[in-house]
Amino acid sequence: MGDPFLQKVFTQHIAKGKKAVFCEDFLVSEERIAFYLNQQKLLSVMSLPELQDAHFIGFLLSEGVISSLKDIQKIEIAKDGKSVHLEADIDKKSLSHLFHEKTLTSGCCVGVTGNFEGKMVTQFLDSSTQLTLEDLWDNLKVFETPTPLFAKTGCTHRAMLLLPNRKDFLSAEDIGRHNAIDKVMGKAVLSGMEAEDFRECVLFVTGRLSLEMVIKATMHHVPIVVSKAAATHLAINAAQKSGITLIGFARKEQCNCYTHHARLIAETESLA
Amino acid sequence: MGDPFLQKVFTQHIAKGKKAVFCEDFLVSEERIAFYLNQQKLLSVMSLPELQDAHFIGFLLSEGVISSLKDIQKIEIAKDGKSVHLEADIDKKSLSHLFHEKTLTSGCCVGVTGNFEGKMVTQFLDSSTQLTLEDLWDNLKVFETPTPLFAKTGCTHRAMLLLPNRKDFLSAEDIGRHNAIDKVMGKAVLSGMEAEDFRECVLFVTGRLSLEMVIKATMHHVPIVVSKAAATHLAINAAQKSGITLIGFARKEQCNCYTHHARLIAETESLA
Numbered sequence A, B: 001m002g003d004p005f006l007q008k009v010f011t012q013h014i015a016k017g018k019k020a021v022f023c024e025d026f027l028v029s030e031e032r033i034a035f036y037l038n039q040q041k042l043l044s045v046m047s048l049p050e051l052q053d054a055h056f057i058g059f060l061l062s063e064g065v066i067s068s069l070k071d072i073q074k075i076e077i078a079k080d081g082k083s084v085h086l087e088a089d090i091d092k093k094s095l096s097h098l099f100h101e102k103t104l105t106s107g108c109c110v111g112v113t114g115n116f117e118g119k120m121v122t123q124f125l126d127s128s129t130q131l132t133l134e135d136l137w138d139n140l141k142v143f144e145t146p147t148p149l150f151a152k153t154g155c156t157h158r159a160m161l162l163l164p165n166r167k168d169f170l171s172a173e174d175i176g177r178h179n180a181i182d183k184v185m186g187k188a189v190l191s192g193m194e195a196e197d198f199r200e201c202v203l204f205v206t207g208r209l210s211l212e213m214v215i216k217a218t219m220h221h222v223p224i225v226v227s228k229a230a231a232t233h234l235a236i237n238a239a240q241k242s243g244i245t246l247i248g249f250a251r252k253e254q255c256n257c258y259t260h261h262a263r264l265i266a267e268t269e270s271l272a
Helices: A052-062 A092-098 A111-115 A133-144 A148-153 A177-190 A211-220 A233-242 B052-062 B092-098 B111-115 B133-144 B148-153 B177-190 B211-219 B233-242
Strands: A006-015 A021-028 A031-037 A040-047 A072-077 A083-088 A157-162 A169-174 A202-205 A224-227 A245-251 A254-257 B006-015 B021-028 B031-037 B040-047 B072-077 B083-088 B157-162 B169-174 B202-205 B224-227 B245-251 B254-257
Touching (some): A006 A148, A006 B233, A021 A148, A021 B233, A233 A245, A233 B006, A233 B021, B021 B148, B052 B083, B133 B202, B177 B202, B211 B224
Parallel strands (some): A202 A224
Antiparallel strands (some): A157 A169, A157 A202, A245 A254, A254 B006, B006 B021
């Protein structure tokens, strides 16, 4: 992968004390993709034109509009890649929530907020899965290795789902941190994984942990979320209430575990 | 500033090969703020509860719903800081665009997309303002200095508007990169600045330059946008069409200038 999602441009590169030079540079592709649900246009997403079907499925699951792959009768990506057409049995109440209360989140997202006061708050993920520190550091190393697309453009977010065996993983990248999560979860569902499997998984993300990330993890039943970046206060409150182990600033063999520490097998020093 | 926007938590800090310790940590406050326009709830934003009035004004300007401070009859932040009530003469067409086509952008934003195919495309900013490299490097140094809130939390975006004299600036920070821009532009408008002034300004941002950033700059008449981060392909296309000088990866006395280079006074080497 890589090339189809790269756009070549000529850029003026300027460094202090040197003459400006024009040079070849690579930018990541960004497309407007339309999502059609049961013959009606639901919304459009600005995203990397890849894994469009997984993206749509992941989005609908994270909004509670569908609850599993079984709800889907048909899914088709248009030949030009710019629209996805899905037919499914849907939860009409969740769908009506979707655009009911318009909230621009800190990631500036309206779409994922349908469940702010919906299902998410009433769910508590009581998964007893655990993650050893060894597995955490090993997989962080994998996750920290730049993808070819990121190496060329510096402009993508990535999400990686570590599977129950703690060896295999699925990965997706996108311009948007929300999109990357939806894509990797959709990819997992398309590969046949179900909610019960996700309860043993760990989600690694590059983006900051704001509230909507915790909502997504809860809706997808993933109990452990690890980010390279910071977490907001509301995200930690929500993770506490919904049983998510939230880990931030995970980089260079360090991390901060904010909630539900018991899932992380670490030797601890007592507070006293 | 700083303290009212910090939330203290106890965090488990883990580093490879060491015992995990619980320590005091600071997180940035995140609140849901409701925006009321002419007695009707317009939308809510998840943001840092500061400069709520500037935020709302900046947002309405960037959407074309109002065109200057003169359109506003009254603005009031509720005592608890959780809602802003604004009365204004509005452009009903721009308002109806606001939620007409639901597009989750790469920053995952629906709100700013009302003008995707609206005013933005038909505007061309032909400002002849320029920026010397000396001013660029000097102000980048200021911009790169962490704010107290960022230093404590690592969780805020910042926007800084460099004024025509190239010495003074206005600054705002928020959890969201879109919010930070709206806040700083609203602050500038509240300080009495108008579109004509903005045509001589430079906007520095910490977030990536996706399409909606270029739309915001265009709607606010700011001809030069400088980011520490990458730009997407669509952002560069839009900047080309709307006359915005787009500068990315501006850090450590280097940058890439993608469009309308003439505004940046740099000695160049010829391509030949």
